Each structure stands twice: as C-alpha cells, then as structure tokens.
Amino acid sequence: MKPDPDDFLPLAPATLHILLSLAGEPMHGYGIMQEVLRQSGGRYNLGPGTLYDNLQRLMKQRMVEEVAAPREEENSRRRCYRLSSLGRGVLTQEITRLEDVVHEGRMRLRSLKPRRA
Amino acid sequence: MLRWLYIQLIWLHPATFRWRFGDDMLDDFDRAPNRARLRYLADAVASLARQWLLRPEFRHPEAPAATAEALLETVAVPLFQTIETYKPRPAALLHGGLLGILSILAAVVLIGKGGGAARPFVIGAHFSRPSLLPIDRNSVAASDLNTAVKPGPDPSEAWLKLARPYFVSMPVLRALDSDRDFALSPWEIGNAPAALRQLDTSHEGKVTAGECGLHIDPNSMPPAVLAQLRRQFMSYHPVLAALDADHDGEISAWEIDHAAAALKKLDRNHDGYLTADELVPLEMAVRAGLR
Numbered sequence: 001m002k003p004d005p006d007d008f009l010p011l012a013p014a015t016l017h018i019l020l021s022l023a024g025e026p027m028h029g030y031g032i033m034q035e036v037l038r039q040s041g042g043r044y045n046l047g048p049g050t051l052y053d054n055l056q057r058l059m060k061q062r063m064v065e066e067v068a069a070p071r072e073e074e075n076s077r078r079r080c081y082r083l084s085s086l087g088r089g090v091l092t093q094e095i096t097r098l099e100d101v102v103h104e105g106r107m108r109l110r111s112l113k114p115r116r117a
Numbered sequence: 118m119l120r121w122l123y124i125q126l127i128w129l130h131p132a133t134f135r136w137r138f139g140d141d142m143l144d145d146f147d148r149a150p151n152r153a154r155l156r157y158l159a160d161a162v163a164s165l166a167r168q169w170l171l172r173p174e175f176r177h178p179e180a181p182a183a184t185a186e187a188l189l190e191t192v193a194v195p196l197f198q199t200i201e202t203y204k205p206r207p208a209a210l211l212h213g214g215l216l217g218i219l220s221i222l223a224a225v226v227l228i229g230k231g232g233g234a235a236r237p238f239v240i241g242a243h244f245s246r247p248s249l250l251p252i253d254r255n256s257v258a259a260s261d262l263n264t265a266v267k268p269g270p271d272p273s274e275a276w277l278k279l280a281r282p283y284f285v286s287m288p289v290l291r292a293l294d295s296d297r298d299f300a301l302s303p304w305e306i307g308n309a310p311a312a313l314r315q316l317d318t319s320h321e322g323k324v325t326a327g328e329c330g331l332h333i334d335p336n337s338m339p340p341a342v343l344a345q346l347r348r349q350f351m352s353y354h355p356v357l358a359a360l361d362a363d364h365d366g367e368i369s370a371w372e373i374d375h376a377a378a379a380l381k382k383l384d385r386n387h388d389g390y391l392t393a394d395e396l397v398p399l400e401m402a403v404r405a406g407l408r
Contacts, residue, residue, distance in 0.1 A: 029141045030148055047157050048145040049164025052138035056175055078141055 005089040008061065009097055014054050017044060019063065019083060019091045026067050026082035029055070055081060063087030119154050120146065126161040131168050133175055272407070279405050280393035288330045289356055290396065292316050293380075301380065301391035309376035313360070313368060324368040326350055329357055356396055359383050 011019070021027065021035035029051055036046045058064040065084045083091065123146050127139045146157050168175070205213075280299040284290045292312040293301055305312070316324045326347035327333075335343055347366035351357045359379045360368045372379070383395050394402070402408040 029138075030145050033145065045153075045156070047160025047164075048138075048142040049157075049160040049162075049167075051145075052134070052142060053164050053167055053172070056134060056138070056172070060175065078144065079137075 003062070003086060005086065005093045008063070008090045009094055011090070011094045013044065014046060014050055015058065016091075016094060017046065018051065018054055018058065019087055019094075022064060022081060022083045022087070023091060026070065026080045028069070028078040028080050030078070032081070058087065061086075063090055119158060123154075123158055123161060126158065126165060129165055131172075131175065134168055134172075275405070275407055276393040276397070279397055279401065279407065283393075283397055283401065286330065287354065287356070288316060288328065289313070289324075289354075289360070293356075299393060301396070303389045306380045306389075306391065307377050309380055310373050313373045313376055317373075322370040322373075324360075324373065326366050329368070353400075354398055355383055356380070356391075 017036040017039060018032055020039060021032045027035065029048065032055075033046050033048070033051055036044055055064060059066065059081075062084055063086050064081050067080050067082050069078065069080045124143065127135060127142055130139070142161070146154065149157055277299060284294055284299050292315055293305055293309055295305055295308070295312070296302070313324055316328050318328060319325070329351065331347060331350045333343065333346065338346075344366060348364060351361045351366050352364060357368075358364075359382055360372055360376055362372050362375070362379055363369070368376075380391060383391055385395055394407070399408060
C-alpha cells in the first residue's frame with residue numbers, strides 16, 4: 001500500500017530543510033548542508049551527524065533515494081541523494097500546511113492590532 | 118587531534134550507519150573550515166547518542182529493494198558491501214607483546230624477592246609469626262595410615278539397576294528405547310510416534326492398555342472395573358501417563374501423533390534425555406531407597 005504523505009506531517013525543521021534542498025537536482029551530503037545554510041540565511045547550520053541521521057531515516061521512509069553521481073562528479077566517492085515521488089508529495093503537503101499556518105497567523109496578528117481611538 | 122577525535126566518534130556509531138555514512142561524514146569534516154570543526158564534533162556526539170538511543174531499528178542492515186527501476190537508477194552505485202576486517206597495526210602488536218613480557222618479568226622479580234620494597238602489595242605472610250602454630254608431625258609419622266576410603270554406591274548405577282527390569286517389563290519403553298541404553302535420547306523421543314505405532318498389533322490406530330503391558334482377562338471382571346483398572350495402570354507409569362493425555366486408559370491416534378511433545382514434558386532437568394530417574398514410578402524409586 002502506498003503511504004499517505006499526510007502521515008509524515010508535520011516535519012521537523014531539519015527534515016523540512018533537507019527535503020527542500022533536494023527539491024531541485026540531486027545533491028551529496030556536503031551540498032545539502034551548504035544549501036540548507038543558504039536557504040536559512042545562515043541561521044540553520046546543519047552538522048554532518050544530524051544530516052546523515054535524517055537522511056538514513058528519510059531513505060528508510062522512502063522519501064529520499066540514493067542515485068548515481070552526476071557526470072561531472074563521477075570520480076567522487078560521495079553518495080548523491082534526490083527526492084522520491086513520496087518525498088515530493090510530503091514536501092508539497094508540508095508547504096501547504098505551513099501556508100495555512102502563516103495565513104492563520106497573519107489573521108490573528110491583524111485582529112490584535114491596537115484600534116485607533 | 119580534532120580529526121582523530123572525530124574519526125573515533127564516527128567509529129563509535131552503529132556499524133550500519135558507519136558503513137553507509139562514515140566516509141561522507143569525514144569528508145564533510147575535512148571540507149569544513151577550522152572554526153566549524155568543534156561544532157561538528159559536538160554534532161557527532163549528538164548523532165552518536167541519537168543512533169544508539171533512538172534508532173534501534175537501523176542497527177541491522179535491511180535487504181535492498183531489488184526493483185528493476187531502482188537497479189537502473191543506482192547503476193553506478195556499488196550493489197555490494199564488504200565486511201570490515203579489523204587488523205591491528207604490526208607496531209601495536211609489537212608494543213603489546215613487549216608490554217606483556219615486561220609485566221610478566223616484573224611479577225617474577227617481585228615474587229623472587231619476596232615482596233622487597235613492594236612488600237605491602239604482596240598478599241600473605243612471608244615470615245613466620247608467633248600466631249602461626251607449628252604442627253607436630255611426630256604422631257602422624259608413628260601411626261599406621263590404615264584408613265580406607267570406601268566410595269558410596271554410585272547413584273546412577275543404582276538407578277540403572279532399577280531401570281533394567283522396569284524397561285524390560287514395559288512394552289512401551291522397550292519400543293521407545295531402540296538402543297537399549299535404558300534412557301530415551303532426543304532422537305528416540307522424536308521417533309516415539311513411529312515406535313508406538315509398532316505396538317498397535319490390533320491395527321486399530323491406537324495403543325490399548327493391554328498393548329502397553331496390562332495383562333488381564335477382560336471376561337474376569339465387570340467392564341467398569343476393567344476400565345478403572347486400565348486408567349490406574351496408565352496413570353501409575355509416568356511414561357504412559359504422559360502419553361495418555363486425556364487419561365482414558367489408552368493412547369489414541371492423536372496422542373500417538375503428539376507423543377514426542379508429551380514425552381518432553383517428563384524431562385525435568387531439560388537435558389533433552391529421559392533417564393531412569395524421570396521414567397521410573399515414584400513408588401518404585403522410594404521402595405528402592407532412591408527417593
């Protein structure tokens with residue numbers, strides 16, 4: 001039976017950033033760390049231990065797949081990873097969920113604004 | 118130094134994680150700027166704790182899914198895994214050997230000098246003390262050492278003596294004990310259904326009390342008394358009581374099929390064998406002074 005992407009929500013910040021960085025082309029571990037750093041504006045600095053621990057879990061859950069290295073990196077011993085269709089579905093659902101959270105947050109904050117006398 | 122520590126931390130991770138990600142972790146560490154390396158060390162410690170405490174399901178490698186698509190996609194990725202063979206460095210072996218020899222030499226010198234400067238560390242009394250009373254051996258030398266030690270009866274021999282006539286008198290035990298060693302081995306227990314079927318001379322698919330060794334003329338007493346007698350006979354002998362699970366005075370076809378499991382229940386010491394002390398009725402053992 002195909003797993004439901006909703007079952008994996010909500011995602012932990014590290015998981016979200018890793019999936020987000022893999023949403024483009026396949027990447028190796030160091031590339032993912034650099035991409036996460038870039039996405040978060042330097043605020044979220046993922047260490048290798050945290051990264052590979054998450055990748056191990058994501059591969060077990062079949063959200064991420066290991067793929068052959070791109071042609072320009074063929075001589076590298078590094079492993080490359082990409083999003084699976086399930087991973088893409090989970091990421092899409094999580095973004096939708098976050099959009100709802102942001103929308104709800106904006107509404108609440110707007111209603112809390114002090115009224116003019 | 119930091120790199121060496123990081124390698125040790127990677128080494129402490131579970132083998133499946135280490136095999137898969139260890140190289141990449143070290144590569145990331147080497148690429149990282151110096152200022153980030155301490156943070157990477159802390160991250161490796163956290164990862165170590167996570168792997169051992171929170172990820173028990175990942176410690177055993179799982180069989181890879183061998184779909185055609187997955188194989189095509191990972192065509193450039195090796196699909197085999199080598200088993201790590203740890204060999205200590207020759208220098209480490211040499212140092213270890215030298216250290217061992219030095220330790221033994223030090224112990225020999227210490228013992229040879231009777232403690233010497235390190236006397237507090239030697240256990241026992243090296244010099245005689247007034248508290249150690251001398252033994253007068255004159256009386257021993259003069260006396261005639263004529264004390265004879267007689268071993269008591271061998272209990273296993275006594276059990277065997279009891280078992281021999283018992284096994285001979287019991288058709289079921291004779292059938293089960295194919296090697297005639299007066300004990301039932303695991304193989305003989307496993308073979309019990311086949312052995313019991315050989316006892317079924319009337320070919321009724323069951324072994325009756327008569328076929329088990331109860332020789333009574335059925336016309337000599339009322340049927341109810343005969344049935345009661347059969348049940349008593351079957352329940353008196355442990356091996357028959359175990360085989361006749363429903364205690365109806367005969368070993369049915371179902372009970373024959375499940376004879377091995379029933380016999381295993383008699384194995385009190387769980388050694389797999391049924392010996393005389395587990396097969397002979399309690400009353401007989403008590404009468405023979407063995408209980």
